[in-house]
Amino acid sequence: MMKKYDVIVIGTGSGNIILEAALKKGLSCAQIERAKFGGTCLTRGCIPTKVMVTAADRLYEIRDSGELGIEAGAPKVNWEVISQRVWQKIDESKDLHRFYLNEKNLDVYEGEGYFTGDHTLKVRLNAGGESEEITAPKIYIGVGGRTNIPEIEGLDQVPYATSEDYFGPAWPDKPYKDVIVIGGGAIGCEFAHIFRAFGAKVQLVQHNVRLLPKSDEEMSAAILNNLRLDGITVYLNKKTPKVKPKGDGLTLTIRDRADDSLTDIDADLLFICPGIIPNSDSLALKNTNIETNSRGWIPTNEFLETSVEGVYAFGDINGLHQFRHKANYEADILAHNHFLAEDDEDRRWARYDLVPAVTYTHPEVADVGLTEAQAIEAGHQVRVGRWHYYETAKGFALGYNPDSRAKAFAKLIVDAQDGTLLGAHAIGPYASALIQPYLNLMNAGPTPLEAINEVIASPETEQLRSAGLVRDMDPHKLRTVRETMVPHPSLSEVGIWPYYDLEAQEDKA
Numbered sequence: 214m215m216k217k218y219d220v221i222v223i224g225t226g227s228g229n230i231i232l233e234a235a236l237k238k239g240l241s242c243a244q245i246e247r248a249k250f251g252g253t254c255l256t257r258g259c260i261p262t263k264v265m266v267t268a269a270d271r272l273y274e275i276r277d278s279g280e281l282g283i284e285a286g287a288p289k290v291n292w293e294v295i296s297q298r299v300w301q302k303i304d305e306s307k308d309l310h311r312f313y314l315n316e317k318n319l320d321v322y323e324g325e326g327y328f329t330g331d332h333t334l335k336v337r338l339n340a341g342g343e344s345e346e347i348t349a350p351k352i353y354i355g356v357g358g359r360t361n362i363p364e365i366e367g368l369d370q371v372p373y374a375t376s377e378d379y380f381g382p383a384w385p386d387k388p389y390k391d392v393i394v395i396g397g398g399a400i401g402c403e404f405a406h407i408f409r410a411f412g413a414k415v416q417l418v419q420h421n422v423r424l425l426p427k428s429d430e431e432m433s434a435a436i437l438n439n440l441r442l443d444g445i446t447v448y449l450n451k452k453t454p455k456v457k458p459k460g461d462g463l464t465l466t467i468r469d470r471a472d473d474s475l476t477d478i479d480a481d482l483l484f485i486c487p488g489i490i491p492n493s494d495s496l497a498l499k500n501t502n503i504e505t506n507s508r509g510w511i512p513t514n515e516f517l518e519t520s521v522e523g524v525y526a527f528g529d530i531n532g533l534h535q536f537r538h539k540a541n542y543e544a545d546i547l548a549h550n551h552f553l554a555e556d557d558e559d560r561r562w563a564r565y566d567l568v569p570a571v572t573y574t575h576p577e578v579a580d581v582g583l584t585e586a587q588a589i590e591a592g593h594q595v596r597v598g599r600w601h602y603y604e605t606a607k608g609f610a611l612g613y614n615p616d617s618r619a620k621a622f623a624k625l626i627v628d629a630q631d632g633t634l635l636g637a638h639a640i641g642p643y644a645s646a647l648i649q650p651y652l653n654l655m656n657a658g659p660t661p662l663e664a665i666n667e668v669i670a671s672p673e674t675e676q677l678r679s680a681g682l683v684r685d686m687d688p689h690k691l692r693t694v695r696e697t698m699v700p701h702p703s704l705s706e707v708g709i710w711p712y713y714d715l716e717a718q719e720d721k722a
C-alpha cells in the first residue's frame with residue numbers, strides 16, 4: 214500500500230516555511246523529522262548560542278563600563294539562570310511538535326526518512342518499525358548537516374564535545390574551566406568567546422592561516438586581535454594529528470603547517486567544530502536519480518530544483534552558504550513559487566552574491582558581498598573606504614578612542630571606475646545592523662535570472678531560463694526589503710520584520 218500526499222517535507226528547520234504555505238493552501242502534507250522539531254537553529258545552533266553570546270557580551274560590557282564612568286564591580290556568572298534561558302528556547306521545540314501534531318491535513322512521521330525511489334519514501338520510525346511507503350509529486354529535502362568529526366589519533370580516548378551534544382546530553386552543570394576549541398570558523402570563534410567570557414582558559418586551534426577565512430582579510434585580522442585581547446590563545450595554520458589522555462583531561466599535539474614543528478597543549482576537554490558534513494547519507498539516495506556532489510551535498514539550481522523533477526533541496530543540504538537566513542530565503546522562494554505565485558512573471562529565483570554572514574563574537578563581525586581580495590580577483594579596480602567607531606560620537610560614547618586596542622570599524626569596497634558597491638564589512642558592536650542598509654541597496658535594481666548549476670533544469674526551468682526574465686527590485690518598494698536576506702539572529706531583524714505584521718494585516722483584509 215502506498216500513501217499519497219500532495220507534499221512531503223523532510224526536516225523541520227526551514228522546511229516548516231514550505232510546509233505551512235502548503236497547509237495554508239489546503240494541500241495534504243507529510244512531515245518527517247528524526248530528532249527535535251525546529252532543526253539545528255532552534256535546538257542546537259543559532260538561538261541557544263546567541264542567548265549565551267548575549268550574556269557573554271553583557272559580562273564584558275559590565276567589565277569595561279569603568280571606562281564610561283560606571284563602577285559596577287566584578288560581574289559573576291549565574292549558570293543556573295543562563296541554563297534556564299538556553300533551555301527555555303530549546304524546549305520551544307516541544308511546542309512546535311505539539312502544534313504540528315494538531316494540524317489538519319498533516320501526517321507527522323517521527324523518524325528517519327529514506328528514499329525507496331525518486332518519489333517514494335519510507336520512515337524508520339523512532340518508536341520502532343517502519344512506516345508504509347509514501348509518495349508525493351512534490352518532495353522537499355531540508356535535512357541539514359552535522360559536525361564533521363575530524364580524524365585525530367586517540368580522539369575516542371579523551372573527553373570531547375560538539376555543538377550537538379553540548380546542547381544535548383553533554384550540557385555541563387557549570388561553565389567549562391579549560392577547553393581547546395578545534396576550528397576557527399563561526400562556531401569556533403563564537404564558542405571561544407562564550408567559554409572565555411564565562412571564565413575558562415581557552416585555546417583555539419585553527420587549520421587555516423586566518424580565523425573566519427570566508428570573511429574579508431582585515432576582519433579576520435581584527436577578530437584575531439580582539440579574541441587575543443580577551444585572553445584567548447589562538448594557534449593558526451595548525452594540524453591536529455593526535456591527542457592522548459592526561460589525568461582527567463588531555464594533551465593535544467598540534468603540528469605547524471609551515472614548518473612541521475610539534476607543540477603539545479593541555480586542557481580538560483576538546484570542543485570540536487571544524488565544519489559540517491551533509492545528512493544526505495541518511496536518505497538512501499542510491500535508490501534515486503538525485504545527484505550529490507563529491508562531498509555529499511545535493512546541488513540545486515536557481516529554483517532549488519535537484520536533478521529529479523519535483524524534488525527540491527534547500528538550506529544547508531545544498532551546500533551553499535550554511536546560514537539560517539539563507540535556508541529561510543530559499544524556503545520562502547519555494548513556498549512563493551509553488552503555492553502563491555500567480556504566473557511565471559511572479560516567480561522568484563535565488564541569488565547567492567548577497568548572502569550576509571555575521572559572526573557573533575565580542576564584538577560582531579559582519580560581511581556582505583565581495584571581500585577586497587575577491588573584488589580584485591574578479592577584475593575590479595577597487596576603492597576602499599574605512600571608518601572607525603572612534604571617529605564617531607557614538608563610537609566614542611561606547612568607549613572607543615584612537616588608542617583603543619580593540620578593533621572596531623566598517624569597510625566599504627566599491628568599483629573605482631563606476632562607484633558600484635561591491636562589498637560591505639564591519640567589526641564592532643551591532644556590526645550586523647551596520648551592513649543591512651548596504652544589503653538592501655545591493656539587492657535593489659533589475660536582477661536578471663542567472664542559471665545556477667546549468668545541468669539541473671526541469672523543462673519548466675529551461676523555458677524560464679530562455680525567457681530572459683528580469684526582476685525589478687525597486688529600491689522604493691517593500692517587496693525589495695521583503696526579498697533581501699537579513700543576518701540571523703541580528704538586531705536588523707527588528708527593523709526589517711515589521712513586514713510580517715504588514716502581511717498579516719493584508720491577510721486579514
Ligand SMILES: Cc1cc2nc3c(=O)[nH]c(=O)nc-3n(C[C@H](O)[C@H](O)[C@H](O)COP(=O)(O)OP(=O)(O)OC[C@H]3O[C@@H](n4cnc5c(N)ncnc54)[C@H](O)[C@@H]3O)c2cc1C
Nearest residue numbers: 224226227247252253258259326356357528529535536537
Ligand atoms: C552552533 C551553531 C550556531 C549557529 N549559529 C547560526 C547563526 O547565528 N546564524 C545563522 O544564520 N546560522 C547559524 N547556524 C547555522 C544554521 O543553524 C543552519 O544554517 C540552519 O539551521 C540550516 O537549516 P536547515 O533547515 O537547512 O537544516 P536544519 O535546521 O539542520 O534541519 C534539518 C532537520 O532535518 C532532520 N533530518 C536529517 N536527516 C533526516 C532524515 N533522513 N529524516 C528525517 N529528518 C531528518 C534533522 O534532525 C534536522 O532537524 C549555526 C549552526 C550551529 C551548529
Ligand SMILES: NC(=O)c1ccc[n+]([C@@H]2O[C@H](COP(=O)([O-])OP(=O)(O)OC[C@H]3O[C@@H](n4cnc5c(N)ncnc54)[C@H](O)[C@@H]3O)[C@@H](O)[C@H]2O)c1
Nearest residue numbers: 363396397398399400418419420421486487488535571572
Ligand atoms: N553566526 C553564524 O551565522 C553561524 C554561527 C555558527 C555556525 N554557522 C554555520 O555553521 C556551519 C559550521 O560552522 P563551522 O564554524 O564549524 O564551520 P566552518 O567551515 O565555517 O569553519 C570551520 C573551520 O575549522 C577549520 N578546521 C577544519 N578542520 C580543522 C582541524 N582538524 N583542526 C583545526 N581547524 C580545522 C577550518 O579551517 C575552518 O576555518 C558554517 O557553515 C557556518 O556558516 C553560522
